[in-house]
Amino acid sequence: MPSRPRAPWPLVAVFTAGYLAAYLLPTVVGRLSAGLGLAPAQAGLVGSALLLCSAAAGFTLASRVERYGQRRTARAGLLLAVGGYGLAALATSVPLVVAGASVGGLGSGTATAVAAAGIAGRRDPHRASTLGLLSVSATAGALYLTIPHLGGGHTLPFASLALVAAVVWPATARLETGHDTGSVRGTGAPLPRRRSGAVLAGTILCWSMAQNALWGVSGRIGLTQAGLGEVTVGAVFAAALGAGLLGVTAAGALGARLGRAVPIGVGTVVIAGCIAVSSAADDLVSFASGEILWNACYPVVLSYLIGLAASLDPRGRWAVLVGSASSLGVACGPVTGSVLSEAAGYPGMGLVLGGLLLLIAVPMTAVALHTSGRPLVPGAVRRRGGAPAAVVAATTGTATGLVPQIGAPEQPVAEFPVPSPARRHSYRLARPSGGAR
Numbered sequence: 184m185p186s187r188p189r190a191p192w193p194l195v196a197v198f199t200a201g202y203l204a205a206y207l208l209p210t211v212v213g214r215l216s217a218g219l220g221l222a223p224a225q226a227g228l229v230g231s232a233l234l235l236c237s238a239a240a241g242f243t244l245a246s247r248v249e250r251y252g253q254r255r256t257a258r259a260g261l262l263l264a265v266g267g268y269g270l271a272a273l274a275t276s277v278p279l280v281v282a283g284a285s286v287g288g289l290g291s292g293t294a295t296a297v298a299a300a301g302i303a304g305r306r307d308p309h310r311a312s313t314l315g316l317l318s319v320s321a322t323a324g325a326l327y328l329t330i331p332h333l334g335g336g337h338t339l340p341f342a343s344l345a346l347v348a349a350v351v352w353p354a355t356a357r358l359e360t361g362h363d364t365g366s367v368r369g370t371g372a373p374l375p376r377r378r379s380g381a382v383l384a385g386t387i388l389c390w391s392m393a394q395n396a397l398w399g400v401s402g403r404i405g406l407t408q409a410g411l412g413e414v415t416v417g418a419v420f421a422a423a424l425g426a427g428l429l430g431v432t433a434a435g436a437l438g439a440r441l442g443r444a445v446p447i448g449v450g451t452v453v454i455a456g457c458i459a460v461s462s463a464a465d466d467l468v469s470f471a472s473g474e475i476l477w478n479a480c481y482p483v484v485l486s487y488l489i490g491l492a493a494s495l496d497p498r499g500r501w502a503v504l505v506g507s508a509s510s511l512g513v514a515c516g517p518v519t520g521s522v523l524s525e526a527a528g529y530p531g532m533g534l535v536l537g538g539l540l541l542l543i544a545v546p547m548t549a550v551a552l553h554t555s556g557r558p559l560v561p562g563a564v565r566r567r568g569g570a571p572a573a574v575v576a577a578t579t580g581t582a583t584g585l586v587p588q589i590g591a592p593e594q595p596v597a598e599f600p601v602p603s604p605a606r607r608h609s610y611r612l613a614r615p616s617g618g619a620r
Contacts, residue, residue, distance in 0.1 A: 191311040194301040196354035197257050198315035199322055200264065200347050201295030204233060204288065205513050206323035209398065210330060211284075211340045212517070218336035219277055227399070227517045229281055233288035234514035240292025241299075241507030245500050246374075248300040253358035260293025261355070264348035272341035280337065287344060292510065294348070299506045300499030301358070302489070308502075309490035313435040316482050316489075320431055322347065324424040331417075379550045380492075380501040386543040386550075387488055387505055388512040390451070393536040394481060395516025396523065397458050401474060404462060404529050409470040419471045423478035430479040434486045443487050448548035450484035455540035462533025491551055 204211075208230050216226035240260070248256050267286030274280045302311040330339050374380070405416040437446070454477060461473030492505035523532035 191302070191305060191314060193354040193357040194298050194305075194311060195314045195318050196351045197261075197294050197358075198298035198302070198312075199318045200261060200351040201237075201291050201293075201298055202315070202319045203322060203347055204237065204291045204344055205510065206319055207326060207340055207344065208234070208395075208513070208517075209402070210327065211337070214335070214337040214340050215280070218338075219280065221277070224521070227521070229284055231514045231518065232281060233284040233291075234510050236285045236288030237292035237295065238507045238510035238514065240289045241296045241503050241510060244293060244296040245503040245507070246498075248297055248503070249359075249498060252360055253297050253301055254355050254360045257294055257297040257355045257358055258352070260290045260297065261348045261352050263287065263290030263293060265290070265345045268341045268345035268348070272338045272345060283341070287341070290348065291344075292507065294351075295506055295510070296503045297358070299489070299493070299502040303493035303499035303502040304497055308493035309439060309486060310435065312489040312493070313431060313486045316486050317428065317431040317435065320424065320427050320482060324421075324428065327424060328421065374496065374500055376495045376501070376554060379554050380495050380504065382546050383488075383492060383495070383501070383550050384505050384508040386547045387492075388508040389539055389543050390488075390547070391509040391512030392516045392519055393458065393512075393540050394454070395513045396520030396532070396536055397461060397477075399517030399520040400524050400529070400532070401461065403524075404464060405470050408529055409464045409466055411467060411470065415467065419467075419474055422471070423474045426475045426479035427482050431482045431486065434483040442551070443491050444548050444551035446487045447484055447491070447551050448544050450480050450487075451540050451544040451547065453480050454484065455537040455544075458540070459533045459537040462536070463530040487551075488547070491554065494554060 211233075212223075212226045212230040215221050215229055216223050219226075221229070244256065264287050267283045267288070267290055269283070271280045271283030271287060274283055298315065302308050302315070305311050326340075326343050330343065333339055401420075402416055405411045405419065406413065411419075434446070457473045457477035457480065459473075460469060461477060464470035464473055488509075489502065489506070493499065493502045495501040520532065523535055527535065
């Protein structure tokens with residue numbers, strides 16, 4: 184089996200390139216509307232097409248990343264991202280922009296699939312996903328502060344996405360190269376924990392949709408309902424992005440001390456309250472409080488959800504599927520927010536979205552509790568197919584010296600002749616791959 188990189192930074196880099204499009208969606212949609220003369224609904228559809236293509240790539244590659252190899256798949260995704268977003272940046276006609284955005288979305292989804300599968304196979308997937316969220320949040324924040332000072336039009340957001348994908352390309356040299364078809368993982372192994380994985384994928388779709396339903400109309404809430412100026416709203420969003428960075432840092436520091444169920448369940452309840460406050464805001468204090476606290480909690484819960492999905496399957500298939508479901512929810516969010524706000528007003532939209540989050544917090548927490556796992560005792564890992572068990576042991580606090588290292592090769596079996604008064608016997612002796620028991 185090809186060796187994994189010792190440091191998670193190659194996967195973090197690919198993660199950043201894949202997730203960045205969703206983080207920049209508001210400015211992409213806004214620039215499309217202003218630069219190409221599209222109506223807000225039409226610009227939103229272009230953004231939704233980008234994210235739908237990203238989700239489609241993730242669903243398609245869920246079980247194929249290790250077959251094609253991480254390096255090859257990541258480079259194909261980055262190449263699609265550079266070409267697609269580059270075309271969208273240079274094009275001046277709507278059909279070419281739509282085509283470029285769609286191709287770029289396929290590239291983003293491919294890169295995300297590689298990162299999700301690789302993070303799932305690491306000893307501490309929560310730490311790796313936290314680093315990825317910290318990186319993409321910092322990158323998006325820097326672009327949000329830079330792009331407005333470099334001119335208008337749709338060129339800059341798409342060019343930024345293409346540039347980040349090109350910059351990440353050298354990091355792929357540290358990814359796995361070959362086809363992982365070893366007997367430890369078993370290429371034909373069925374998808375484990377199907378019920379838990381399906382529940383998590385369905386709930387995270389609704390979870391992401393609720394987040395982005397508010398994000399898609401937050402600017403209008405601040406301008407029209409709270410009566411704030413554009414500069415003030417921009418300052419609130421900048422502070423919210425800073426709070427997001429602090430939230431990701433706090434999630435990394437907290438680690439697994441509280442498990443996954445508490446951060447996911449309690450965090451989702453807090454987010455529901457923040458959405459209700461933001462959607463009903465009629466002044467600066469309520470609007471800023473809701474937006475900043477919401478953006479501080481959102482990446483914390485998301486990091487634990489990514490870690491939970493990674494724990495369901497060490498091959499990373501559930502991580503990719505759940506991530507693609509999240510992208511699908513992101514794509515549906517702006518449309519949902521617009522429809523709900525027109526039908527029930529912004530406060531009514533907040534109540535509906537908050538109620539939805541409270542409902543799905545229950546099954547998400549149940550999945551986290553059900554799949555928390557138990558530490559393995561020495562000798563509990565089977566010689567054949569022991570890597571999944573080693574993953575569980577390594578992520579639940581078991582001493583690392585007591586179980587085989589994840590991905591370690593099998594030790595050769597040697598035969599030793601032992602003389603006996605009656606006859607010579609041959610005993611097959613083997614050591615566990617992780618060292619002495």
